[in-house]
Amino acid sequence: MRKRIILNFILLFMFTFGASQAITYLIAPLVPPIDVDVSPPAGWKSSDWPFLKDQFPAGLAFDCLQSECSGELRVTVRTKIGFCNCVTGVSDDEELERVSDLDLLSMRSIPVGAGRDISIRGLKGRIRLYSLQDEVRFLTSIAYNNQCDVVVVTGIGTIDHLEEKVKSIITSNQVYNWVSKRLRL
Numbered sequence: 001m002r003k004r005i006i007l008n009f010i011l012l013f014m015f016t017f018g019a020s021q022a023i024t025y026l027i028a029p030l031v032p033p034i035d036v037d038v039s040p041p042a043g044w045k046s047s048d049w050p051f052l053k054d055q056f057p058a059g060l061a062f063d064c065l066q067s068e069c070s071g072e073l074r075v076t077v078r079t080k081i082g083f084c085n086c087v088t089g090v091s092d093d094e095e096l097e098r099v100s101d102l103d104l105l106s107m108r109s110i111p112v113g114a115g116r117d118i119s120i121r122g123l124k125g126r127i128r129l130y131s132l133q134d135e136v137r138f139l140t141s142i143a144y145n146n147q148c149d150v151v152v153v154t155g156i157g158t159i160d161h162l163e164e165k166v167k168s169i170i171t172s173n174q175v176y177n178w179v180s181k182r183l184r185l
Contacts, residue, residue, distance in 0.1 A: 041172040043068030049076070051104040056080045060178060062169060064157070072137070073157030075169050076101065079182040084150035089124055090143040091117075096126040099150050100141045107133040120144045120167070121176055123151070127163065132156070140166050146183045 040046050040062050049058035059078025083099055090096055093115040102109055115128030125144025132139055140163050142153040155166035169175060179185075 038174050038178050041169060041174050044075075044169060047074060050074065051076070051101060054104065056083070059152075060175065064159070064165060064169075069157070069159045069165060071157060071159035073155060073159050073162065073165055075153065075155045075166050077151065077153050077170060077175055077179070079149060079151050079179065081149045081182070084143075084145040084148050086148040089145045090126045090150060091124075093126065093128060096128055096141060096143050099143045099152055101152055101154050102130075102139075102141060105132075105139075105156075109133070109139050112138075118142060118144065118167075120151075120170060125151075129163065138162050142166065142170065146185060149183050151179050151183070 038046070038060055043065050044062040045065060047061040047063045049061050051058070056078060059076060061074065061076045064073035064075070078101075080099060084090060085095055088095070090099060093111075096115055109130035109132055112129040112131055115126045118125050118127040120142070123144040123146055125142060127140060127142045130139040130141065137156055137158050140153075140155045142151075142155075144151050151170075153166060153170050155162055157165075159165065170179075
């Protein structure tokens, strides 16, 4: 009797392991490859990903050219698959801060005011402005979602009209197409 229980347990383990491998094999081709080779929109240049590695894949990073911006501006964009509140999306400042990349910054950020609702090409989310600890630069954090998947955008700079410049790059065709592939829109 004891041998039969052990044998059944081994068979169950082998079946479970085999089934999980089969599912992985079938699903893997559906996950888009992570390519960060996106040509930047006019007035921007591609930059290296500035943050340390964490549980999510790196995304895109762009620096605004002096001819386009009156000061320093870097924008990062990445997707976090399955990380958003599936029921309400990014609907309040608490969820925006939870999904954002603020924790990857070496400087403390202080909210300038309450966040606002935003729509990026039909996807709903939140935007919020922060002052950085150096009191010279500002940060805008944007997160918008498609069901349980979220797009996280961080813009850091000294320029006026920071939010408008950040919104202009994330609504560009190049960035939108990259996001669309990852969110399977």
